[in-house]
Amino acid sequence: MTQQNDPKNRAPDELLCSLLLGFNCLFFTGLLAFMLMQPLKATFSNSDTDHGDAHAATEEGHSTDVHAAAGKVEAITQASAGQAAYALCATCHGAEGEGNAALNGPALAGQEPWYLKRQIHKFKDGIRGTHAGDIYGMQMRPMAMTLQSDEQIDAVAEYIASLPVVQPAATLGGDIAKGKAGYMLCQACHGADAEGNKAMNAPSLQALPDWYIVTQLKNYKSGVRGTHAKDIEGMQMRPMAMTIADEAAMANLAAYINSKATAK
Ligand code: HEC
Ligand code: HEC
Numbered sequence: 001m002t003q004q005n006d007p008k009n010r011a012p013d014e015l016l017c018s019l020l021l022g023f024n025c026l027f028f029t030g031l032l033a034f035m036l037m038q039p040l041k042a043t044f045s046n047s048d049t050d051h052g053d054a055h056a057a058t059e060e061g062h063s064t065d066v067h068a069a070a071g072k073v074e075a076i077t078q079a080s081a082g083q084a085a086y087a088l089c090a091t092c093h094g095a096e097g098e099g100n101a102a103l104n105g106p107a108l109a110g111q112e113p114w115y116l117k118r119q120i121h122k123f124k125d126g127i128r129g130t131h132a133g134d135i136y137g138m139q140m141r142p143m144a145m146t147l148q149s150d151e152q153i154d155a156v157a158e159y160i161a162s163l164p165v166v167q168p169a170a171t172l173g174g175d176i177a178k179g180k181a182g183y184m185l186c187q188a189c190h191g192a193d194a195e196g197n198k199a200m201n202a203p204s205l206q207a208l209p210d211w212y213i214v215t216q217l218k219n220y221k222s223g224v225r226g227t228h229a230k231d232i233e234g235m236q237m238r239p240m241a242m243t244i245a246d247e248a249a250m251a252n253l254a255a256y257i258n259s260k261a262t263a264k
Contacts, residue, residue, distance in 0.1 A: 082159025085152055088143065089160075097163040099209050101171070104136045109163040110207030110261075114198055116157040118233070120144045124153075127231050133224040136215065167261045168209040172251040179256025182249060185240065193260045201233040206261045210254035217241045217250045 086097075092105030099107035108116065122128040123144035129137030147153045186194070189202035196204030205213065219225035220241035226234030244250055 078155045079159060079162075081152065082155035082157075085147060085156040086159050088146060089156070092139075092143075096166065097160050098166040099168070099212070101209065101211065104139065104212075104215075106212040107166060107168060107207050107209055108160045110165040110204055111161065112196065112198070112204065113154070113157040113161045115196070115203040116160055117153055120147060120153050120157065122231065125230070127228045128225065128234070131224045131227070133222065134219065137219075137225070165207050165261070168207060168258050170210060170255065170258065172210045172214065172254060174210060174248075174251035174253070174255030176252075176255045176259050178249075179252035179254070179259075182244070182253050183256050185243065186253070189236075189240075194257045195260075201236065205257045208254075208257070210251060210258055213254040213257060214247060214250045217244060217253070218247070 089097075089108075092100050092103040093108050094100050094105070097107060097109035099105055119128065121144075123137070123141045124147070126141070128134075129141035129144075131137065147156060183194075186205075189197060189200040190205055191197050191202070194205040196202055196206075208216075216225065218241075220234070220238045221244065223238070225231075226238035226241075228234065244253070
């Protein structure tokens, strides 16, 4: 019996056959595993790995066209998805994101994607727009909830950030010179020209309408905004608003901030 299994005692063709069978077996197991991996790979891969594949094709000599075209298609798809999602927002925030005072919707144009995304998530998660005194935030919250996926939020934020910045009209008659003195405190976070500073989590204020700036400063001061336990950035802003004496001082700050709206 042992003699029969000893490869030395087998005919050469029999040996080759069993080797081939072994090889085939390995090969097919490998192939099967590879095929099974494909759908998994497709499920778990994101656009980054897809880029990697396109890149690999480039290296095979298919030129950069594949990569460029893939990137373009992705960009166009995202832009039109963002634009489509923005149709609803335009009612209150204006066709070009310039704001709509009659509906209390602030300008969104001029704001960077990171800030827009964060606010949309805050509204969606109830970190903003749930305080009993937050009448306007409560109008915005259900709108944020219509954006169902992170991809949709990203797309709409990128679209808004592509809109032209509009110089807001003065509605409160604040004193620019007085506002300048008060703004000393703000510039550490919001920048010398109120252009915003991502590293400090502080948004651009330049293109926000004066009435909206004053509403937000009042909201921070009274605790309508910046008191939710998860509102980390709002909690950084709130003590700053509490140093501002009154509404007139807030309007002065807004006038100074808006005087920077064209600065870049
Ligand atoms: C029914 C009117 C309405 C619609 C529609 C609406 N919003 Fe708003 N949105 C508001 C109001 C009002 C505020 C200001 C809330 C406040 O005063 O705190 C606001 C605030 C925001 C803010 C915060 C701005 C800032 O400077 O912090 C973002 C971002 C925003 N909206 C995005 C959107 C997007 C995106 C859409 C569309 C999916 C949308 N809004 C649709 C009314 C609306
Ligand atoms: C310590 C840093 C810091 C300082 C100083 C500061 N802010 Fe802010 N401010 C923030 C942060 C962070 C936010 C964003 C909060 C969020 O993401 O919800 C903010 C938000 C705001 C907003 C709301 C913007 C919007 O789009 O809704 C206004 C208005 C504002 N700040 C005005 C001021 C003014 C005026 C001063 C000076 C009196 C000032 N801030 C000083 C950090 C600061």
